[in-house]
Amino acid sequence: xxxxxxxxxxxxxxxxxxxxxxxxxxxxLLFYLNSDTSASLKKxxxxxxxxxxxxxxxxxxxxxxxxxxxxNDTDTPFAIQYPQSNHLAFNDKVKKYIKSLKYDYxxxxxxxxxxxxxxxxxxxxxxxxxxxPNGTYSFVIVHNESLKGQEDDGSIHTFHLNPETGExxxxxxxxxDQDIDKLAEFAVxxxxxxxKVIENHLLSVEEVMxxxxxxxxxxxQFALTDEMITFYFTEHQSNDYIPIVSIPYEKINDLLxxxxxITKNDGSVKENNKVEVDNTNGIDSKGKQDEKVLDKKKNxxxxxxxxxxxxxxxxxxxxxxxxxxxxxxxxxxxxxLGSRVEYYPEVAKKVHEAGHELGNHSWTHPDLTKAxxxxxxxxxxxxxxxxxxxxxxxxFSFRPPYxxxxxxxxxxxxxxxxxxxxxxxDWKHRxxxxxxxxVQNSVxxxxxxxxxxxxxxxxxxxxxxxxxxxxxxxxxxxxxxxTGG
Ligand code: ZN
Numbered sequence: 032x033x034x035x036x037x038x039x040x041x042x043x044x045x046x047x048x049x050x051x052x053x054x055x056x057x058x059x060l061l062f063y064l065n066s067d068t069s070a071s072l073k074k075x076x077x078x079x080x081x082x083x084x085x086x087x088x089x090x091x092x093x094x095x096x097x098x099x100x101x102x103n104d105t106d107t108p109f110a111i112q113y114p115q116s117n118h119l120a121f122n123d124k125v126k127k128y129i130k131s132l133k134y135d136y137x138x139x140x141x142x143x144x145x146x147x148x149x150x151x152x153x154x155x156x157x158x159x160x161x162x163x164p165n166g167t168y169s170f171v172i173v174h175n176e177s178l179k180g181q182e183d184d185g186s187i188h189t190f191h192l193n194p195e196t197g198e199x200x201x202x203x204x205x206x207x208d209q210d211i212d213k214l215a216e217f218a219v220x221x222x223x224x225x226x227k228v229i230e231n232h233l234l235s236v237e238e239v240m241x242x243x244x245x246x247x248x249x250x251x252q253f254a255l256t257d258e259m260i261t262f263y264f265t266e267h268q269s270n271d272y273i274p275i276v277s278i279p280y281e282k283i284n285d286l287l288x289x290x291x292x293i294t295k296n297d298g299s300v301k302e303n304n305k306v307e308v309d310n311t312n313g314i315d316s317k318g319k320q321d322e323k324v325l326d327k328k329k330n331x332x333x334x335x336x337x338x339x340x341x342x343x344x345x346x347x348x349x350x351x352x353x354x355x356x357x358x359x360x361x362x363x364x365x366x367x368l369g370s371r372v373e374y375y376p377e378v379a380k381k382v383h384e385a386g387h388e389l390g391n392h393s394w395t396h397p398d399l400t401k402a403x404x405x406x407x408x409x410x411x412x413x414x415x416x417x418x419x420x421x422x423x424x425x426x427f428s429f430r431p432p433y434x435x436x437x438x439x440x441x442x443x444x445x446x447x448x449x450x451x452x453x454x455x456x457d458w459k460h461r462x463x464x465x466x467x468x469x470v471q472n473s474v475x476x477x478x479x480x481x482x483x484x485x486x487x488x489x490x491x492x493x494x495x496x497x498x499x500x501x502x503x504x505x506x507x508x509x510x511x512x513x514t515g516g
Contacts, residue, residue: 094194109154118197150179163255187263210286215245222276334476337513338363340484344378351490361507366392366430369414376421383422388509391426400435407443427511451481463492
């Protein structure tokens, strides 16, 4: 038996080999499992790597660049715009926010890939910039997306930056903590007054109370414009309606922290500067609010604005818009789709005969930055030809669908490219009242306002928008008049 206890060297070798093999294979198995996980991880992180074109341009605001990123993948279209500055902390904060929106969108698409392929996905992120008299910028980032044709609620998020110091003021830096209650009272008052939320059944009394409840979190999304503070009540959205309320600084000056208070002096100095640009007529330094209004009334033709209507013509909405424009003896610019001009030539003709300007908005509204040169050329050329055939006049300018344009697109047309600076988002909120709010918050001398003459709500809200613009000394010009083209 002893003999049996003694192993043969060969047996030892075999045993060792077997042990090594076992260790080896479990190590391999472990490695394999690991590499499998990292492979699937890679697959998810790949979500971020959708091919896209990134463009960087200077904005009208000193120290601020606009980054535009447009997807080159037709399955995952997106158009994203966000601000960047000379300050790293701000840049990172904005990028992180944008990245999370984009990631969620792409993840949703990946998860729903098996469903109906014909329904489209879309992600749009754009922003507005406002400037407080103390130099602080507010950026209002508006996000909308559709997944498989289903429009999501969208969201609004604000960022703030002092371009000199890099500071990013929050609500606590602007309004004293103990004054939130008073601020809320103003918010309710202005919400009732300017948005007419109850009259228009936008919100119930209970909903107004919930939105404006004096809690910090309800007031964290805000913008500091040159004359007022605007709050976006994004916490409790209902019916796709985001309540927005703007309160003039003069009403809440006492609630503001010193750095953000408007002194009478500041106001008049600022106003003087503004006037000097347009007009050499100096006002003495005690110029007040009344003089400012008076001054604007005296020189009503100084501020110009171009109203533009895209995606039509539409037999109902375009016709209603023509009536309103006529009431104000205003001329506007209509960026028409060739395919719709073919459908409604008599409407296009009526727009032209009323003295408005017609622009080219492509034949079928594709993202031309994703099309080949032949397609780009035919989309634009075919549309120009039908507009000329119907009205006897060539279109004055070209507005690329989605504002998506690159050098390749530009090379395919001689028409000047016309974009916009005030996006009313009328296609999104479909609210005549919000149309006014967006214009009020963003319009300035020389603005081109983007609207769409295919949504009845745009026609509903237009009269109030025009009344507001007239009251504030604007005159209406066409895009070619404004751009001198
Ligand atoms: Zn369009």
